[in-house]
Amino acid sequence: MAEPGRASATETDPAVDVKELVGRAQAGDREALEELYLLHFDRIYAYLQMTVGNRHDAEDLTNQTFVKMLESIERFEWRKVPFSAWLFRIAHNLAVDHFRARRRWQPEEEPPEPTGDEQRSAEEEAMHSLGRRSMLQMIEDLSSDQQQVLTLKFVFNFSNGEAATILGKTEGAVKSLQHRALASLQRQLAGAA
Secondary structure, eight states: OOOTTOOOHHHHOSSOOHHHHHHHHHTTOHHHHHHHHHHHHHHHHHHHHHHHSSHHHHHHHHHHHHHHHHHHGGGOOOOSSOHHHHHHHHHHHHHHHHHHHHOSOOOOSOOOOOOOSSOOOHHHHHHHHHHHHHHHHHHHTSOHHHHHHHIIIIISOOOHHHHHHHHTOOHHHHHHHHHHHHHHHHHHHHHHO
8 A cells, every 4th residue: 555645656657667566566565566556447447348338347357357467467577568468468358258158248338428518409419329329339230359459449549469469369460350340330331321
């Protein structure tokens, strides 16, 4: 735990030295483990929420991700991808296991609407809702792998190499999945016009 009155590394320095934190965590430093948790929790949770479709399962899988991080951080080795890609790979594997166990996807709730300061008219709100629902339906028509690639690339801003590591695919496969997904969405949008 951070000492009272002491700001965490993520609060004082936006360019946290993750390598240093990982090294300290591998040596058993509980504060470094806490910093890694705080640094990555929001993105891992958001990824899992988008992947599994409901808050309860996303919370469980996020907790499992960080338990696995604690259990295996000593074996983590620096390679071409960042520590966050290693964590996302753990989260991805847990989500795959979750789907294998359930054998189907059942979204519990709609993804949250972005909060905005502007008030929309009832007509604008209805049109926005229809457009959003249509886009979500178009994305749901993509393969699971295509959905994952788009999420990792455009929501979480991972590079092709990082997305490949997370998904256990080659970089070429990620590029191909992205290309096919975007081409499919473009065809769907052209057909809707």
